Amino acid sequence: MTDTVVPGVEPTLSIQLQNFSAEAPEQGWGPVLELARVADEVGVDRVVVSDHIAFGEQLDAYGDPASGGTAGGRQPTGPDGHWLEPLTLLAVIAGQTQRVRLGTAILLAALRTPAVLAKQAATLDVLSGGRLDLGVGIGWQREEYEVAGLDFGRRGALLDQALAVCRVLWTERSAAFADGDLRFERIHAMPEPVQPGGVPIWVSGRINARTVDRLVRFGAGWIPWGEHVADPGPGIATLRQALADAGRDPAALQVQGQLPVVRDAQGAPELAATMAGVGPLLELGITDLRFSQRWGTDLGATRDLLAATVAAFRAEVGRA
Helix, strand or coil: CCCCCCCCCCCEEEEECCCEECCCCCCCCHHHHHHHHHHHHHCCCEEEECCCCCCCCCCHHHHCHHHCCCCCCCCCCCCCCEECCHHHHHHHHHCCCCCCEEEEEEECHHHCCHHHHHHHHHHHHHHCCCCEEEEECCCCCHHHHHHCCCCHHHHHHHHHHHHHHHHHHHHCCCEEEEECCEEEEEECCCCCCCCCCCCCEEEEECCCHHHHHHHHHHEEEEEECHHHCCCCHHHHHHHHHHHHHCCCCHHHCEEEEEECCCECCCCCECHHHHHCCHHHHHHHCCCEEEECCCCCCCHHHHHHHHHHHHHHHHHHHCCC
């Protein structure tokens, strides 16, 4: 296998919805839903939301790679920040949109009981018409696992177990599973997801043996973390090789990456200059380009900017 595999998936443009706030938002959460509707209307390919269930009082671990954080990182809210549960929010958004894909980036999947997670994700996929992408990771906060009654030190194993249960319940009519203390047989859990094979899983993490194995077993895509955010190329090459070694198509690997936004003196995006950065990312193997912007309260201006961004992106990648 060479390092110049051409991705077999169409480049997509995504935005992150801010489903968190340092304190209760003055305007409520309506603007988040409005932004999702606008993204759907103007042709954004995917909207994603993030996840926290609870916080301890010390958040320094976010900046500690040894705990699963990212070097120098800073948690965007304090312990009393308001975070909407992502699958619940995406269910609401699904009912107000028609075509935009709905993703988590990321969901702390191991904090959910595996069978319940499988049911929630399948239900959301059915109700959205097959639009769900499940981005998952292990997290960095010990207290978040403790409050769920789980062992933080086993979070990787718990995530693998949750993904394995989801797969078997999504794909087998009389499902059986055995892993440690979790065992079942002849279990039925309908409806199955609309998407063949189940909801696509995007694995987040640094490139190490555990992440590579997780993606090869379960993943449709990779969400780089830590040092790989700025330099994803070597990680993409590693994952493609691992997929090829496992008999999977390396060209089908999807990878999320940040599209650097060039701004003018007033801080507004310069779209032509920004889109010049698309080509190099595609050459690296990035397939889903995240456009980051602090969205204001002027819905008309937001619609105009998003529509112009979508048009510029599609022209750059040769999409109609």
